[in-house]
Amino acid sequence: MTNHPLLRADHLSFQYTPFDEKRKVPLFDRFSFALAPGERVAVAGRSGAGKSALLRLFARLLEPTGGILFFRERPYGEYFAPTLRRQVALVPQTPVIFDGDGRTNLTLHLDAPPDDATLRTWLDRFDLPADLLDREGRALSVGQKSRLTVIRSLLMAPDVVLLDEPTAGLDAATEKIVVAALTEESQRRGMAMIVSAHHLDLIGPMVDRTITLHPPAEAA
Amino acid sequence: MTLIDPTPADLAVASLLYGAVVGLSLKEGLGVEKSLTVAALRMGVQLFFVGYLVRFLFGVERWYVVTGALFLMSLYAARAGVARMKRPVPGLWGPMWIGVFGGTLFTTAVVTQGVLKLDPWYAPEGLIPLGGMILGNAMNGGALAADRLHAELKARRDEIEALLALGLTYPRAAREASREAVRGALIPTVNSMLTVGIVHLPGIMVGQMLGGADPVTAAKYQFVIMLMVAASVSLTAALFVKRGLAVYFTGAHQLRHELFGEK
Structure with missing residues (x-):
């Protein structure tokens, strides 16, 4: 591990203008943050506090209205956004499943997809059945879909994975398995993680630290 | 007659x-x-x-007057095509003009020079009505494509953002939406090709017969015209979607959610 942060937000501000409205809604104001390589951080806060927006800013799906984001100490603007997103991989809160079987859903974004044996190992680590590869993705349960989207992002071997409420819609037993599999992957590859969560019962013990966001009204 | x-x-x-x-x-x-x-x-x-x-x-038998008139008509058609959208999106005027102009130029050139072999090539009694008709269809096709593209991008925004998050470029992430937009623009044309002559006689064919033309000759003209319409609509829709898609994304391949009425 080096002393340089992997990901850094420098005085990050974000406000958005609702359509057809003049007013701006501030979500962050000069928010600074640094993530070390391999570090695991939880983002806590109530609904509307901006957890999802923060993760989407880190994935460069949103553009900050102020401040700069750095990856490996280079400003985001210097990267080709699609390339950056393969290294800073976001798993959205709502699992998105595409037409096609499980295999297609896991590998549609990869230039060199892994073989089925490798994919089955991944499925097993997340307690998913091996025959899921040949099953229609849209027919899976919510919990299966959400685990599928986590694996899909991990297959890019990102340096950081951003997980937006990864255990939403999972039962307690499955939640434990997902947390364990993520921790294992993080330790094995030195992958850093930022995880947003409503409640920290299970996420709490797996992370190195927690930051808490406050809704704009409270922060003011 | x-x-x-x-x-x-x-x-x-x-x-x-x-x-x-x-x-x-x-x-x-x-x-x-x-x-x-x-x-x-x-x-x-x-x-x-x-x-x-x-x-x-x-x-006025001057090539620059005839082409100039068609050029001005293309500007107006592009404007009307965008204005016709249910919710006009700023920045689509340019892509619409490129689509309408490109779709019209190619189709008009093939029909007036290849099929009808106008003499002189700019003969106004051929170029103006045909060019105008092709423009009108191109505009309809462009407007349909624009509405459909907007609706598809809006409906698929979670899917598109998920694909962007997986490191895909925006044309790849929005490929399905683009295809649907072009397909949607072509549906009325395909339908009218299927029913022409059975359910309705096109106005131009009726006009020709009233003007004393042989019905079979009128049918031949109509055949050319239907193909011409299909070509201009599809070309316009495809050109528009290719260019117009860029309006919905930033240079950093971010979907501009504000265009759909939310963050």
Whole structure:
């Protein structure tokens, strides 16, 4: 591990203008943050506090209205956004499943997809059945879909994975398995993680630290 | 049969049709008699204006006057194509013009030079009505594609953002939406190709027969025209979607959610 942060937000501000409205809604104001390589951080806060927006800013799906984001100490603007997103991989809160079987859903974004044996190992680590590869993705349960989207992002071997409420819609037993599999992957590859969560019962013990966001009204 | 040139009295008889529509509107309380009157007056003025204007253009045998007139018409068509969207999106004017102009240029060139072999190549009595008709269809195709693209991108925004998050570029992430937009623009054209002659006789064919043309000759012309419409609509839709898609994304391959009415 080096002393340089992997990901850094420098005085990050974000406000958005609702359509057809003049007013701006501030979500962050000069928010600074640094993530070390391999570090695991939880983002806590109530609904509307901006957890999802923060993760989407880190994935460069949103553009900050102020401040700069750095990856490996280079400003985001210097990267080709699609390339950056393969290294800073976001798993959205709502699992998105595409037409096609499980295999297609896991590998549609990869230039060199892994073989089925490798994919089955991944499925097993997340307690998913091996025959899921040949099953229609849209027919899976919510919990299966959400685990599928986590694996899909991990297959890019990102340096950081951003997980937006990864255990939403999972039962307690499955939640434990997902947390364990993520921790294992993080330790094995030195992958850093930022995880947003409503409640920290299970996420709490797996992370190195927690930051808490406050809704704009409270922060003011 | 000789060419029938309607007299003012004939036109007055035709106006009785309009009277019937207004009568129906009044009787049934449809409340459309005012907008109908405005529309009918506008239509009359526009048609006579264009009749005299084209008669004038037919007299001016200059290639730059003929092409210049078509060029101006393409600017207007692009504007009208964007204005017709249910929710106009700023920045789509340029892509719409590229689509309308490109789709019209190619199709008009093939039909007037390859099929009809106009002599001289800019012969206004061929180029102006054909070019105008192709432009009109291109505009319809472009407007349909624009509405469909907007709706598809809006409906698929979670899917598109998920694909962007997986490191895909925006044209790849929005590929399905683009395809649907072009497909949607072509549906009316395909439908009219299937029913032409059975369910309806196109206006131009009727016009030609009234003008004294042999019905089979009129059918041949209609055949060319239908293909021409299909070509201009699909080319315009494809060109527009390719360019217009960029308006919905930033340089950093971010979907501009604000265009859909939310963050």
